[in-house]
Amino acid sequence: MRTRAAVAVESGSPMEIMEVNLEGPKAGEVLVEIKATGLCHTDDFTLSGADPEGAFPSILGHEGAGVVVEVGAGVTSLEVGDHVIPLYTPECRECDYCLNPKTNLCQKIRTTQGAGLMPDGTSRFSMLDGTPILHYMGCSTFSNYTVLPEIALAKVRKDAPFDKICYIGCGVTTxxxxxxxxxxxxxxxxxxxxxxxxxxxxxxxxxxxxxxxxxxxxxxxxxxxxxxxxxxxxxxxxxxxxxxxxxxxxxxxxxxxxxxxxxxxxxxxxxxxxxxxxxxxxxxxxxxxxxxxxxxxxxxxxxxxxxxxxxxxAFGGARGRTDVPKIVDWYMNGKIEIDPMITHTMPLEDINKGFELMHKGESIRSVVLY
Ligand code: NAD
Ligand code: DAO
Ligand code: ZN
The missing domain is CATH 3.40.50.720 (NAD(P)-binding Rossmann-like Domain)
Known part of the structure; x- marks a missing residue:
């Protein structure tokens, strides 16, 4: 399929809004329609070139919320229509790290995620001329549609507003x-x-x-x-x-x-x-x-x-698939507040303006609404 995305073509330059190719989910993967995504300082840090793991071209963004559109073979914990929050710190529940209560740093897909790739070592994104585009933190929420591993998605309640709970994907939980x-x-x-x-x-x-x-x-x-x-x-x-x-x-x-x-x-x-x-x-x-x-x-x-x-x-020590749905409940039950911190919203076309607001110290969180 084709989807609209903000592509970080090179470090130090504004992102470019364009149509890109997106392959469907492979085994263990899920296609998600992103409904909203927050702009975090870490995206800006990577775009600036200061991030040692930063690689280009890539589709940044790691603070999103959306809906499952398609599941790949073998996916058992999610189905079409589920509401989800992408997790840059996944939770496989079976690696040595997940089995150790002292850490949340699941290592199941660490190597490929750090390289901007899906667990099979390839990217699902490419430019219309075929040039591969890297994933970012396993999430790439600056694309209207994105593919993620099943273990990198927290299933959340359906009555929670995307434009607020996207912030739970990073800032709130951290x-x-x-x-x-x-x-x-x-x-x-x-x-x-x-x-x-x-x-x-x-x-x-x-x-x-x-x-x-x-x-x-x-x-x-x-x-x-x-x-x-x-x-x-x-x-x-x-x-x-x-x-x-x-x-x-x-x-x-x-x-x-x-x-x-x-x-x-x-x-x-x-x-x-x-x-x-x-x-x-x-x-x-x-x-x-x-x-x-x-x-x-x-x-x-x-x-x-x-x-x-x-x-x-990292990620506030949270185990995403377990803890993120609980934090969404805290928000919906009024135990924590999010709304006042979302100071600006904008369409994807204006995403670079959102980063300018961050540089000027004028925003707390800007959120892109698709
Ligand atoms: P932000 O830009 O919204 O906020 C940073 C704040 O620090 C600003 O209010 C700024 O005025 C203040 N500041 C800067 N220099 C200062 C100084 N010398 N003394 C006092 N205050 C100063 O950024 P953010 O989105 O809140 O992110 C904060 C940091 O957390 C970033 O480095 C980001 O990359 C990091 N982060 C870490 C994790 C994690 O899991 N560990 C997750 C997300 C973000
Ligand atoms: O090495 O196992 C690992 C995971 C490292 C990633 C930790 C990310 C936390 C810091 C980045 C801020 C993300 C917004
Ligand atoms: Zn794990």
Whole structure:
């Protein structure tokens, strides 16, 4: 079939909207009509050329929601008409990683997914002249129709709106999961969130769910304060307005350091500040942000010797096929909020404008509606 897609032809250039060829699903695969997709900082990072795994031409996008149109041979858990959310972290439920409760990093299709291919080592997308186009994070939601492995799709309830639940495919789950699954934050915790964008706001939302006593938000952009406060931020710190040492300021503000700190900026300098603002003896710092290729983190080892720990999280530690339908229920039952964070919607033709809004810091989440 043919489908309309935003193709990342080369790094550093706007995506091009075009018709592309899409082959049907092979064994174990599913054809999905994407109804809505969010624009995440990570798509922008890959398009910029800073992503070490980035390869072109490709169809980016990993935060979508849609409907199953066709299933390939051997698919048993999904049928035509099911509503689904694509998973860039799949859940096969049988690999060593899926069987280990300490991780969500299913490895079943890791090699081919990282190379932009389906599990059989080929792509389903091509240009009209036959040039292959790579998949992205196994999802490629910047195409109206896409093919995914069955293990990379969470089946969700049919009454949930696509234009909101697409955000659960990355930002919501990553932020809330970092608190609930990775930090396992206790009632009464004091925490600091660095970066109040699409991920950081959901960390704040997760901290509120956890029963935090203090939620400090740190961002260079004061325009983020209103939304962060609405989601539960109790104190705001703009590093550019702090006189003297930022770590010392944050340690004092939290009464000795935070129980948990979260980096949602991808800046390695911020990651160091986050680690050092964690409480001596027990504070944990969780890295969510993805740093540019080749970047390294550093601190004095004594920071760890004295009881702080440094951790990381992908997709909020969530097991997608199991956890994502539950998060959709949380949204539908009013336990979490999504709507105010979707600040802009647009047709696929305007997708590059959505990334311009992100660059200017004017959006939280832009969503493309097909
Ligand atoms: P975003 O651009 O919406 O938000 C980033 C925020 O950080 C902005 O508000 C910006 O003003 C702030 N910021 C930037 N530099 C800062 C600094 N030095 N000090 C304080 N604040 C600063 O991005 P996002 O969509 O929220 O993504 C955040 C990060 O999370 C990105 O690196 C993204 O790639 C990563 N991410 C990770 C995962 C994962 O599974 N680990 C999933 C999705 C996104
Ligand atoms: O190596 O097993 C693996 C999986 C690595 C992918 C983890 C992705 C999380 C960070 C990227 C942000 C996605 C939006
Ligand atoms: Zn697995």
């Amino acid at each position: 932020g809330i999961g970092a608190v609930i699954n990775t930090a396992k934050a206790e009632i009464g915790n004091r925490s600091i969130v660095f970066g109040l964008g699409g991920i950081g706001l959901n960390v704040i939302q997760g901290l509120r769910l956890s029963g935090a006593d203090q939620i400090v938000g740190v961002d260079l952009n004061p325009g983020k304060v209103e939304m962060a406060t609405r989601f539960g931020m109790t104190d705001f710190v703009n590093p550019s307005e702090v006189e003297g040492d930022l770590v010392a300021h944050l340690v004092e503000l939290t009464g000795g350091g935070a129980d948990y700190t979260f980096d949602a900026t991808g800046n390695v300098g911020v990651m160091r500040t986050a680690l050092e603002a964690a409480h001596k003896g027990w504070g944990e710092s969780i890295i969510i942000g993805v740093a540019p290729a080749g970047a390294e983190i550093s601190t004095r080892p004594f920071q760890l010797v004295t009881g702080r720990s440094w951790r990381g999280t």
